[in-house]
Amino acid sequence: DAGITQSPRHKVTETGTPVTLRCHQTENHRYMYWYRQDPGHGLRLIHYSYGVKDTDKGEVSDGYSVSRSKTEDFLLTLESATSSQTSVYFCAIRGGQLNTEAFFGQGTRLTVV
């Protein structure tokens, strides 16, 4: 699992509330990513980070923000959750022998009611 831990694993929240998902890695990887997975869409990149305090938007970043104050933690915040943000969220790191492979966490299933 490349030392990636996502928390929580499951969450149900109400529309309009803020939600923060955490990704923790133990292997000092520089690059970290947040994706969401929805049926018929595969996985889509929300935000990514290339170092502490260095983040950038992906293709579906509206309604999301991220922070990376330490190498090991990458936080994803839904500022005001909507039903369209019901999804499975995956964190990934870039690693492997050539540092080009993406390794994914176990995912967080978020339901917005």
Added chain:
Amino acid sequence: QQQVKQSPQSLIVQKGGIPIINCAYENTAFDYFPWYQQFPGKGPALLIAIRPDVSEKKEGRFTISFNKSAKQFSLHIMDSQPGDSATYFCAASVETSGSRLTFGEGTQLTVNP
């Protein structure tokens, strides 16, 4: 805009058959093409990957065929087994831009005993 198109959506084969999953891409800057395997409740796991300087890559029972001029690549699973039943995703990225992956929609493979 889906930059990587994957087909079929679902595929059922008998044990020992050779399922083939196809992907087509639009962005000619893509230079890394991985395939991921995902079991229910788990994160995607890297299966095999190819770069555009080769036309074929084999790892065990898994083979990627790559056609640069047609902007297409495919996954073949030789001697498929019931344990191969999973969802498969193709993806593509530009390695120099932080390895942000663009995924296909996914193919749900069922291998019957």
